[in-house]
Amino acid sequence: MDWKIELIPVPVTDVDRAKAFYEKVGFNADHDHKVQEGLRFVQLTPPGSACSIVIGDGITTKIPGSQEIQVVVADAPAARKQLLDAGVDASEVDVQPWGNFVYFRDPDGNSWSLQAMESRPQG
Template sequence: MDWKLELVSVPVSDVDRAKAFYTEKIGFHADHDHQVTEDLRFVQLTPPGSACSIAIGTGMAQAEPGSVRGLQVVVGDVAAARAELVERGVEVSEIEEHPWGRFVYFDDPDGNGWALQQIPTYS
């Protein structure tokens, strides 16, 4: 049986600001943006090439904005991904080298923490 992670909730304080950050600065695709009721808005965003999306919105009983840390996305070339983020105006860390991969880190406008990992190739 396959178990596929489909959606991760990311708590934000300003949905429009977060949506602009994730789509314009990070390059996520906006899958849905639906105002279900006056109190409930659901926005689904997907990283390029990912099978898993994030959800931001209002009325979703989420945690405190900025409280999610350790969100991780795997990329093929962390240096190229870092350069793209810098070009788009994102504050991103320098590359960290570890035996288990190369990493860069950034936060969204609320302080939710992300890591980009380039998995090492072994021969």
């Protein structure tokens, strides 16, 4: 049986600011719906991903800035350039034996690491 991660909550202080940031990075805004008073659901999906993030009001009790997410990209330098071109402060490429990494944070301090791997184990 496959287990597929589909949605990760990301705690933010300002939903509109966070939504604009993630759209600037290249995420697609799939949904933005006020379900009821105190509950706003904003789903955003990174390019090419089967997993989305959700931000909003009443979504999570996590502290804004406390989420850490790692995603796989094809090319770390190209991903870094895309972030820089979008005006996002991104780290230099961090070369490790298990992949090349680029790090950035959203406006609330939630941290992202982008990992480019030579090959992935098949399972």
